[in-house]
Amino acid sequence: MSKAGVFKHLNRYLLRAFSRDENNRAETGIGVLIIFIALVLVAAVAASVLIHTAGILQQRASSTGQTTTNQVATGLIISQILGYDTANPPEAGGVMDLAIFLTDNTGGSPVNLANVSVTITISGVTVVLVYNSSVFVDIASNGTTNLFALGAWSLLSSSHKDKTSFGVIAYFDPTHSLTNRYPVLSPGDEAAIILNVSNSFGLNISQGMSVQGQVTPEVGNAAIIEFTAPVAFDTQVITLQ
Secondary structure, rough: OOOHHHHHHHHHHHHHHOOOHHHHHHHHHHHHHHHHHHHHHHHHHHHHHHHHHHHHHHHHHHHHHHHHOOOOHOEEEEEEEEEEEOOOOOHHHEEEEEEEEEEOOOOOOOEEEEHOOOEEOOOOOOEEEEEEEEEEEEOOOOOOOOOOHOOHHHHHHHHOOOOOEEEEEEOOOOOEEEEOOOEEEEEOOOOEEEEEHHHOOOEEOOOOOEEEEEEEEEOOOOOEEEEEEOOOOOOOEOOOO
């Protein structure tokens, strides 16, 4: 019965309720009671539906908010970028190798470096690099006395004919989550993405040259690469960013 019908019958019963006929008033009283109970039941059902719907909407909103928060928090941060100039004296050469040190964004989810892409632009030329699992070194346990003397660098040289690869050096790995097949960067870890500029671009980074790019994970915020090389190179290892 529609609301209009309910109120129509209620009005009829109310008119009869004020009738002087005692039988009519008795029947009307029972009818009014039945209609009142029906209205209460309808209101209860409606309230139950509203509460159920509100619960579903709240759960969906909570789930969406959690997903959004996770996506915003997840990402990569560049702690520093080091370059290596093989020339002697350094001023006579240019940066051939780059080591981009990364940490996981605080509060975010782990990032699998095997699934990130590295985009770099130098002198108007843009390259996109992907992970090569054969170029992986773990120095988290034993360390190294010369980062740029590690054997992994030779695998990125022009002799390997692979211009679109980057490698990973596990630099600090208390969670033991960084392996060659699954280099997962967890909160608290630090790793370096390494690449050979000369092999990928056919040139070195010279004094005063600008470099832009980013390290982009599957989910979350990209780490921005943006620096201008010093106007003079006085050491072989150069802090660029």
